[in-house]
Amino acid sequence: MITHIVLFKLKDGSPESVAHTAQVLRDMEGKIDELKYIEVGTDIVHSDRSYHIALVTRFESMEALAAYQVHPVHKVVIAHMTEVREASASVDYES
Secondary structure, three states, X not given: XXXXXXXXXXXXXXXXXXXXXXXXXXXOOXXXXXXXXXXXXXXXXXXXXXXXXXXXXXXXXXXXXXXXHHOHHHHHHHHHHHHHEEEEEEEEEEO
16 A cells, blocks of 8 residues: 655645635545545644645555546646646655
């Protein structure tokens, strides 16, 4: 199993902007066969080092993760995230 985690810091950290972008990410659920698990959380601490949104996804293999990366639904999400994010960080690991 491959776990793919991405943290997003948005240009606009208002509650409305964060909620909207979190929903854009959640809307991938059930639309990409390779995506076996998705969890989207929003920050509740709001410290200087906090990111606004955490995305946790799981895939059966590296090939499935690669297919997800180019899936049309994910490409729409990437376009949105490119527009709204200030910064992001990711980690991928096998378990």
